Amino acid sequence: MAQRDPMFNQQVLVDTTPMPDHIPKVEEVGATSAPLFSAAYFIGDRCKAFNDDYMKCKEDANGRGEIECLKEGRKVTRCAASVIKDINTHCLSQFKAHWDCLENNNHYLFECRKPEQELNSCVFEKLGLKKTIPGAPEHEVPVHQRPKQKYAQYPGRQF
Amino acid sequence: MPQDMPPTGGYAQVQYKRNLPARGFKPWVYMVGMHAIMAYGFYRYFGGVREQRELAREKMWARLYLTPLLQAEEDRDQVRRYYADKARANELFGDDQKVYNSDRFVRPTFAYTPGKLTQ
Amino acid sequence: MGVPFEALLPYGIIVGMFGVTGVGLYASKRFLNEGKKNRWNNDIWDRQSKFEFDRGDMETTGSGNWLKLIFIRTVMERDLRITGTWRGQSSNPVAPKGFEVSSPWKLEKRIY
Secondary structure, three states, X not given: OOOOOOOOOOXXXXXXXXXXXXXXXXXXXXXXXXHHXXXXXXXXXXXXXXXXXXXXXXXXXXXXXXXXXXXXXXXXXXXHHHHHHHHHHHOHHHHHHHHHHHHHOOOOHHHOHHHHHHHHHHHHHHOOOOOOOOOOOOOOOOHHHOOEOOOOOOOOEOO | OOOOOOOOOOOOOOXXXXXXXXXXXXXXXXXXXXXXXXXXXXXXXXXXXXHHHHHXXXXXXXXXXXXXXXXXXXXXXXXXXXXXXXXXXXXHHOOOOOOOOOOOOOOOOEEEOOOOOOO | OOOOHHXXXXXXXXHHHHHHHHHHHHHHHHHHOOOOOOOOOOOOOOOOOOOOOOHHHHHHOOOOOXXXXXXXXXXXXXXXXXXXXXXXXXXXXXXXXXXXXXXXXXXXXXXX
16 A cells, blocks of 8 residues: 655546445445544444444455445444434534534634533433543543643633 | 060951852752742643643544544445446456456556546 | 934834734635634644645546556545535535545656
């Protein structure tokens, strides 16, 4: 796998041939970077099993995962799309406020704790999905719930 | 002639000490003050480091949760292009051409790009 | 004796020119980023690389040479494919039609 940026690249190659018919279709997720980043922990909460399944499949496939794990990949995509859809139906205003804030602040989560708090509580009430950071120290307040953010432009109380 | 003797009552004291007033605080105050300032600085610094570590953890886990989704999307795209290339090769050569002596999925390093531009 | 006002004119010019620069940079950055704040310190996950492609005319790229293909996907390029602009955002659960076949492979000339 070539893993470097192309030098002096001026052209792109786009192949518009659709997927062959023997592979089931799935609708791709249409959320862009900021909404995905905003919803990442909820996707992780609901879809952890699918995600782990897919990554395990890729690991076990020994280099053939691209073709062999299509089924798991479709599940991952459907699950993530369902999370985005549910958040859009139930917590649209909070969701929009949060990803607008992220998009305006270089995708820095610590600049947007107030909208994030509102989004988190709304999503937990309506969908039961909770944001937990794995591996965080247990005796401390999780970083997304600390009222003061040391690195934010306004480091005082956020909410 | 009698011998020269010291004056009665002895010589006057020679002033060899400087008589300067001691300015400022006692030295240990400076020592303690410096360490107090540095201790406070280190306290704030490590507090910041810990917060940065937690923020980095938060960002990484958010990305880890998104990775399978984006990877699945990318894989589907690769597979689609793989089958498209295979179909084109079959059309040209008539049968299944195997480029690599491996059953792994290989992302192509070289590709033929359309020469004639369609308008 | 007061300072003659002519002595302060250069300072007025200096401050005014810095002001022009600052406002101009702010305005041009906002304009380039579609009214949002600039992204900075991007890593390879979200980097925006410098290629342009036209969504309506995607099949016409290529030059008839063997070219090397490079695979680095970034989320900002994905945003471009979904919304058509670098900074456009969408929280739609379903991608627009044609998204699944619009992925660009960046090319570079083969070095013989």
